[in-house]
Amino acid sequence: xxxxxxxxxxxxxxxxxxxxxxxxxxxxxxxxxxxxxxxxxxxxxxxxxxxxxxxxxxxxxxxxxxxxxxxxxxxxxxxxxxxxxxxxxxxxxxxxxxxxxxxxxxxxxxxxxxxx
Amino acid sequence: xxxxxxxxxxxxxxxxxxxxxxxxxxxxxxxxxxxxxxxxxxxxxxxxxxxxxxxxxxxxxxxxxxxxxxxxxxxxxxxxxxxxxxxxxxxxxxxxxxxxxxxxxxxxxxx
Numbered sequence: 001x002x003x004x005x006x007x008x009x010x011x012x013x014x015x016x017x018x019x020x021x022x023x024x025x026x027x028x029x030x031x032x033x034x035x036x037x038x039x040x041x042x043x044x045x046x047x048x049x050x051x052x053x054x055x056x057x058x059x060x061x062x063x064x065x066x067x068x069x070x071x072x073x074x075x076x077x078x079x080x081x082x083x084x085x086x087x088x089x090x091x092x093x094x095x096x097x098x099x100x101x102x103x104x105x106x107x108x109x110x111x112x113x114x115x116x
Numbered sequence: 117x118x119x120x121x122x123x124x125x126x127x128x129x130x131x132x133x134x135x136x137x138x139x140x141x142x143x144x145x146x147x148x149x150x151x152x153x154x155x156x157x158x159x160x161x162x163x164x165x166x167x168x169x170x171x172x173x174x175x176x177x178x179x180x181x182x183x184x185x186x187x188x189x190x191x192x193x194x195x196x197x198x199x200x201x202x203x204x205x206x207x208x209x210x211x212x213x214x215x216x217x218x219x220x221x222x223x224x225x226x227x
Contacts, residue, residue, distance in 0.1 A: 042203075
């Protein structure tokens with residue numbers, strides 16, 4: 001089915017482990033984004049990508065790595081997980097990165113990550 | 117001052133009531149505006165874009181006031197299913213990393 005999917009839905013990992021969260025979209029949207037959502041902070045941008053092989057840092061990139069070798073995939077890796085990275089992670093895509101009233105974002109259903 | 121501010125609420129209103137949310141933004145270069153809805157523990161979903169002249173979608177009306185740098189969302193004839201958090205989203209024209217999500221306003225519609 002067309003859409004944007006994230007996996008896994010839930011993940012528990014230990015401090016210091018490497019974790020990769022997957023995001024896949026079927027619309028061929030140019031723009032993809034990773035956000036984290038925490039109580040008291042709302043949605044904060046981690047990384048974004050304007051096209052394959054083009055990525056850039058958002059507001060809170062430290063401790064995260066992204067890649068985008070194919071337009072449809074935008075994985076997010078926590079190189080060495082810390083408890084402060086316990087959060088809900090949302091991936092989103094957009095045809096034009098929200099540039100214009102007709103180009104909002106579509107979000108995946110999220111990954112709930114707990115670092116113990 | 118935060119770039120996008122919203123009254124966190126919660127707004128508790130009876131079914132059938134009219135409720136309005138306001139959102140203020142600080143960047144005068146902002147060009148695109150949206151309202152998103154987020155249900156508990158779910159992803160945000162685009163509710164509506166906000167056009168300069170204001171726009172309506174059924175029971176929902178969005179307004180933009182560039183001079184005062186705020187946008188509003190009016191919900192008429194509230195339904196139980198409208199209970200959610202409403203996020204104001206503001207985007208500058210020139211930078212993709214300047215899409216700013218407001219903290220959200222919580223709405224509970226009570227039977």
